[in-house]
Every structure is written in C-alpha cells, then in structure tokens.
C-alpha cells in the first residue's frame with residue numbers, strides 16, 4: 001500500500017480440460033509470485049479443477065491444507081501480498097464437498113475461508129453435489145474490509161447488503177462465468193458497486209472447459225459504478241491502483257444508505 005493507494009492484480013487464468021491440475025497450480029503460483037508490487041492478488045473460482053468440470057470434482061476435491069492451499073500460501077508469502085486464491089473444491093471429512101474461497105495474509109497464513117452460499121446449476125452440477133455455505137464473511141485487512149462472494153452469488157443483492165452491514169468496502173468476487181451471459185456479469189458487478197457504494201473486484205476465468213466457454217472480462221468498479229479496468233477474453237493479469245478511502249467519501253457525499261427502510265411496510269391487500 002503506497003500513500004493510500006492499493007494495487008490489485010486480478011489473474012484471469014485460462015482453464016482448459018487438457019491442462020493437468022498440478023501444472024495449472026504451478027502456473028498460477030508463478031503468476032502470483034510475479035505480482036510482488038501488488039497489495040492484493042485475486043484468482044478465479046474453482047480454477048484448479050474447473051468450475052464446469054463436474055466429473056473431476058469428487059476425485060480432485062482437497063482439504064483446506066491440501067496442495068492448492070499449500071502452493072498458494074507459499075506464493076502469497078513469497079510475493080508479500082494478500083492473496084484471494086479463488087476457490088477450490090473443498091473436501092470436508094465430515095460433510096459434503098464445498099466451493100470454498102481461500103484468503104491468505106502476506107505472511108502466508110490462511111486468514112479466512114468462504115463457502116459459496118448460492119450454488120449454481122439448478123438441478124445439476126454444483127447445486128446437486130455441493131453443500132451450501134452458511135456464513136457471511138467480511139475480512140478486516142489493512143487494505144480495507146473485504147466482503148467475500150463467489151460467481152452466482154453476484155445475482156443475490158441481499159448477500160451484498162449483508163456484507164455492507166458487516167463493514168465490507170472491497171467486494172471480491174472470483175468466478176467461472178460463461179461467455180453466454182457476459183452482459184449479466186459486467187452489469188451485475190457495476191450494480192453491486194453502485195448499491196453498496198463499494199469497490200467490486202471481480203476475477204473471472206478465461207478459456208473453455210467442461211464444454212463451457214468462459215467470459216473473461218474481469219472487472220474492477222469503483223463506488224460510483226465507474227469501470228476502472230476491464231480485461232479482454234483471454235488469459236491476462238489485470239492490474240489497477242485505487243484508493244479505498246473513496247468508499248467512505250462516496251458514502252458521505254451521496255448518503256443513500258441513510259434512507260434505507262429497514263422495516264419495509266407489508267404490501268397493501270386490495271380486494
């Protein structure tokens with residue numbers, strides 16, 4: 001952090017079916033280590049196995065001290081950054097598998113985890129084979145308070161309102177969002193930034209896996225809904241500098257949250 005400014009790097013990793021997870025893990029770790037001038041580094045959702053590679057999840061699931069966590073902890077420490085390492089398929093020895101995000105501190109400690117609350121897939125995939133997270137996670141760091149959400153969560157404004165109430169200033173959203181609905185991705189990222197008057201740092205996947213082309217277009221939006229940076233479709237590292245103090249300033253300058261109706265009146269029944 002330099003004079004109030006935070007540098008964030010979003011690693012929009014390409015995920016394909018032909019790259020073995022161990023190779024992708026080594027590649028991701030090298031990319032994280034290279035971001036040693038950043039304060040915060042972010043990877044996408046389920047990048048070790050693939051967000052749509054359902055068949056690989058059961059065998060490839062890993063515990064919170066598994067190979068991905070180990071590699072990411074070492075990479076965060078080597079680069080000296082806060083690392084939101086995207087999410088893994090977490091094997092809970094006492095329960096189902098989960099879509100779990102990992103946040104590492106600059107000393108390599110696993111500071112927070114977040115199990116995705118809204119599972120995507122309706123009657124298939126994640127919605128069927130994974131457990132749902134039950135906890136809202138807002139992580140206090142020297143960069144600001146990070147509100148954690150994952151991919152499909154972006155469609156549920158009530159989660160982001162709860163993150164606001166928990167103090168979130170930077171909303172971090174790793175994703176494996178398909179190209180087919182790319183307009184929704186950028187629109188919802190901006191909507192959440194405007195509603196919560198917060199920065200949104202949304203890191204998507206590139207490439208094609210499990211037969212699903214990914215949208216890329218990772219995006220960083222400021223509390224006024226302005227797009228500070230947006231990636232293209234392929235693999236890239238999107239780096240942006242911003243001042244987290246802009247959140248408090250925006251909330252004072254345009255104090256919309258003051259007008260929240262916490263007890264919305266019941267609908268009027270008409271005969």
Ligand SMILES: O=C(O)CCC(=O)C(=O)O
Nearest residue numbers: 120151152176177178181
């Ligand atoms: O909501 C969408 O359109 C995509 C969500 C998704 O792909 C996911 O949550 O993994």
